Amino acid sequence: MADYALFVGWNRSVAGREQQAMELFARVMEYYGQLQYDGKIESFEPVILSNHGGDMNGFVLLRGDAAKLDEVRREEAFTNYSIEANFCLENFGVIDGYIGDGITNVFSQWSTHFS
Helix, strand or coil, X not given: CCCEEEEEEECCECCCCHHHXXXXXXXXXXXXXXXXXXXXXXXXXXXXXXXXXXXXXXXXXXXXXXXXXXXXXXXXXXXXXXXXXXXXECCCEEEEEECCHHHHHHHHHHXXXXX
16 A cells, blocks of 8 residues: 655646646656556546635645655656656646555654654
């Protein structure tokens, strides 16, 4: 079961680069599908947020084993997609996260500071 996640988020496409952003999204979804097929990630879930006045309009949550996701993050393809995303999306970012048993482990470590 997945204990780790990569949160890939963005605000909106850069003006004039909307078409590039749409094409990038399609290619990245294929890439994530291949990562899942190859067993490098357990799953991924794209989310487009409704209008809310904030600075985040979408994200993809990639779920998997911490070591495997660390490897994915260093893959040339992942790096290249991230570089392109920075050109055509505002506020693009990738954040490590904990899910499943990973949350239990983090809270266990955190709680030792208060004992």
